[in-house]
Amino acid sequence: MMESLANSTSQPRGRLTPYDRIYAPVLLTWVRSDEDLFWLAPQTPPPLSVQKIETWTTERDDPYLFWADDDPKVPIGYGEVNRMPKKNDHLWLGHLI
Numbered sequence: 001m002m003e004s005l006a007n008s009t010s011q012p013r014g015r016l017t018p019y020d021r022i023y024a025p026v027l028l029t030w031v032r033s034d035e036d037l038f039w040l041a042p043q044t045p046p047p048l049s050v051q052k053i054e055t056w057t058t059e060r061d062d063p064y065l066f067w068a069d070d071d072p073k074v075p076i077g078y079g080e081v082n083r084m085p086k087k088n089d090h091l092w093l094g095h096l097i
Contacts, residue, residue, distance in 0.1 A: 013070070019063035019078070024050045027078050030097050040097055056080070056095055063095075 031037050034046040044052055057063040057080075066077030078097050084090040 014066055014068050014076070016064045016066055019057050019065055021054060021057065023065060023075055023078075024053045024057075026074060027053050027097065030078075041095055060094060 028048060028050055031040060031048050037044060037046050037048050041048075041056070044056075060080040060082050062081040064079055064081070065075040066079070068076050078095065080094040082092050082094050084092055
């Protein structure tokens with residue numbers, strides 16, 4: 001399996017773009033329960049709201065949206081690339097959904 005992936009010549013099927021706040025309501029629909037919210041963002045108390053999503057995106061380094069090439073109208077993913085506190089040479093991925 002790994003060998004076939006390594007030798008694959010297929011093109012990427014998606015792209016990342018900088019986050020745009022107009023899609024916060026879309027992200028909100030992806031979190032369907034308090035348990036989902038806990039696994040996504042344990043420090044965000046329920047219920048999730050557009051305002052709380054906006055807080056994530058203003059407190060983080062680089063929030064992104066992921067788009068499928070075959071449907072460019074609505075994003076299919078969200079995540080952040082953040083610098084580790086006190087270790088600017090390390091990064092972590094946050095709020096991946």
